[in-house]
Every structure is written in C-alpha cells, then in structure tokens.
Amino acid sequence: MPAALGFATIVVLLLLTMTKRASVLVALILLPVLAALIGGFAGDLGELILGGLSKVAPTGIMIAFAVLYFSLMVDAGLFDPLIRGLLRVARGDPLRITVATAVLTLCVALDGDGASTFLITVSALLPVYKRLGMNPLVLSGVVCLGAGVMNMVPWGGPTVRAMAALKLDSSEVFNPVLPTMGFGVAWVLVASYLLGRRERKRLAALPPQGPATDGREGEDGWGDREPAASTTVTATTEPEPSRHAPTATADGERQALRAPGDGPGTVRVPPLPRTWLTVFNLLLTVALVVCLIQEVMPLPVLFVLGFAIALLVNHPTWEQQQALLDKHAKSVVLVTTMIFAAGVLTGILTGTGMIDEMAEALVSVVPDSFGSHLPVAVAVTGMPLSLVFTPDAYYFGVLPVLAETAHGFGTDPAEVARAAILGQMTTGFPLSPLTASTFILVGMSGVSLGEHQRFIFRWAFATTLVMTAGALLTGAFRL
Secondary structure (H helix, E strand, O other): OHHHHHHHHHHHHHHHHHOOOOOHHHHHHHHHHHHHHHOOOHHHHHHHHHHHHHHHHHHHHHHHHHHHHHHHHHHOOOOHHHHHHHHHHHOOOHHHHHHHHHHHHHHHHHHOOHHHHHHHHHHHHHHHHHHHOOOHHHHHHHHHHHHHHHOOOOOOHHHHHHHHHHOOOHHHHOHHHHHHHHHHHHHHHHHHHHHHHHHHHHHHOOOOOOOOOOOOOOOOOOOOOOOOOOOOOOOOOOOOHHHOOOOEOOOOOEOOOOOOOOOOOOOOOOOHHHHHHHHHHHHHHHHHHHHHHHOOOOHHHHHHHHHHHHHHHHOOOHHHHHHHHHHHHHHHHHHHHHHHHHHHHHHHHHHOOHHHHHHHHHHHOOOHHHHHHHHHHHHHHHHHHOOOOOHHHHHHHHHHHHHHHHHHOOOOHHHHHHHHOOOOOOOOHHHOOOOHHHHHHHHHHOOOHHHHHHHHHHHHHHHHHHHHHHHHHHOOOOO
C-alpha cells in the first residue's frame, strides 16, 4: 500500500505539472498530504510536514539571500562587462551563446554543488539571453545538461553516496568512469550546439522588429528592471546635448556612462564616481564564490553575510535598501515557496516510509535471470528514476540490494555503483521535483518545472545513453 501510494503520488504530480493542470506549488503540497491521509497517517501529518520543511530550510534561506545578492549585483552592472564580452565574441549569434553557456556551466559545476552552479551561471547569463530575445528554456536546459554530467565528480552527492553505501573508494567507483564522463561532456557540447542552432533559426524567422542582437540595447526583455549603472546613453536616444548631464539612478547615485569614443555623439561623462564600487562588488563576489567552493561556512550563512555587506555598501540609506527589497521580493517569494513546498513532498514520502517501500518494490520486480545485466539496466533507468526517488532513498535503499543481487551472479558491485552515477541524480537531478536545487534553476530562469522537463528530458536521457555506451566501450562495466 505505501509503495503504491508513493508511486501514484509521483506519477500524478508529474502529469499535473507537465500538462499544466495544476501549479507546481499546489501539487507539491496537496498531493502528498492527500496520499498521507489515504495511507492513514493523518495523526502524524503535522510532524511529517514540519520534518520536511526543517530539512529544506537551509536551502530556502540560502536561495532567498542568493537571489537578492545576485539581483543587486545585476542592477549594479557587475555582469555588464561579461555580457558585453559574450555578445562581442558571439556577435549576436544564439548558437555561440548556447555553446558558451555549456562551457561556463561545465567549469562552474566542478565544485559538485548544483545550487551554487545554478545561482552563478543563471545570474550571469540570463541577461544575455534576454538581450538577444532567446528562449530561457534553452538556458535552463543547457545548464541542466552541463551540471548533470559534472555532478559525477567524486565530491558530488551521488558518487559520495554510492561509495558510502557500498563501502567503496573513489578509485573503484569514479576513476573507471572518468573516460565515460568525457563522453558525457562531449555530448553536452554537441547538444548545446544543436539547441543553439535551433534557437538561431527560430530567431531568424522573427519579424525585423524582433529582439535586438547588438548588445548595446540593454533594456530589451528586461521588463521592469532598471538599467544597470553601465547602460549606454547616446545621442541616438537623447538628441539634445543639454540633456546629457549625469542622471540619478533609483538609489540616488550618478549613472556611470560608457567611456568616450563609442560612437558619434557619445556623452563624455567619466565613470569614475562608481569605479570603486564596481571593483568592490567584483572582489566581494569573487571572495564569496571562493568561500562557497572552500566551504568556509555553511552556504546560507555566506549568502546572508554577503548580501548584508553588499546592500550596505551599494545602498547605504534605509530608503534605498527598502526599494531594492521591494523590487526583488516577488522573485524571492516565487523561488523559496517552491523549495518549501518540495520539503512537504519529501517529508511525507520519507517520514511515512513510502520511499523505502517503493525501493523494495522496485527491487522485487527484477528477475533473477537479469542479474548479470544489472549494470546496464541500472545505468539506463537511473536518470528517469531521479524523478521518483530521492538520492538517499536510491543510493542507500535501492543500490545496495541491486549490488548484492548482481554480486550473486558474479558481477562486481563496483560496476553497479559506476552504472548508477551515470544517471541517478546526476543527469537527472536538475529535472527532479525531489531536489530543491531544481527549483533554483527553474525559478531563476523564469520557466515552469513542467516546461523545463518537457524541453530537456530527452536530451538529458540521451546524455545517460551516450555515457552508458561509453562505459561499455571503455570497460567500466560489462553488458
């Protein structure tokens, strides 16, 4: 009964969200509550939900202050040089931007932490996509592919769990699949090229008044976001020379303008008044990223402190600070509510034992005659099962039983572990409603979970298939 309820809850959740019959927030909260009531856990419901909320609370705190921090930095123009650089190298070409997204994600994701990867890459690249009028699903999708492959690193969550569950070390689990990971990286670059080419064709088919590709028109697609401090003001937009005096931004400070010589009529206002602030923001952000990678403090603490410092320096008065909080409150609420709603789902599924029962049910349907082929089966099914099992439930509940079964047929348990990390919560974690970081990715990209899953699922599954083929070719496990 608990297993059936658990599977039914996940299936209905995916159907409702992917078909847009219900919002993700409502489905994440009410479906598991309904399952708990049907399963006879009404008396424990409060404790189960509170346990789930407590578990995701640090993530919710982190993302709230991280969104505020990076929003502040975008408004301050910190990423404008990167944006202009990417646009200059890409020459307004969506294909090049998409490939650059994959490369940047692969580099940033080396730390093995999906949350920080999404925060950094989406914050830096979303303005570029908006300026070019590109589909944000391409951004969330390509970041998903790159982060999924890089989550296989030995210090990443899935590999660590696999080693702990089967009492293996990195040389037994990760080293043999390192060439396989290379296949995955190559596929991510190929996939980003194909997605970029498709996006280029889509934009080319738009009428002439479509998105600008010059890169100088920074407000295209920004909605109600105010121009950053480095926004260009030229004679083409303000023809009266007398109107070219420095203007005040929302926080009362002078707006820094582009350096002279950018074109006829460019206003020659030196950007010196804000140079020190840009340097400070850059140093603060670099220090924050280094501390995140080195785990100097817990991630929520780092973002709380970082935002407080950045807010005080960039917006020293109470009125300016309140204005910034009011401006970005909607983004914070949208993302954090999703994370806490996911906590309700995982709290009920875990606390009621549904997840454990689901794991046992899954293992029980594997025929004994299939034991020698388990590594391939584990590799192929791992990615889709990321939508059903939490990483702890799979690696500590399902994997040991599968490994023991395979061992009975003469297959090394290490091969099963290697197969598992090719998809289970690696390529699959940025699509799973059971991981809080997924909602960071879709929330910051401005897309819904169902749209994201429909758009990138087959590409992510293809990553697992490519790496499975690579593992068979390199001998990481046998057919």
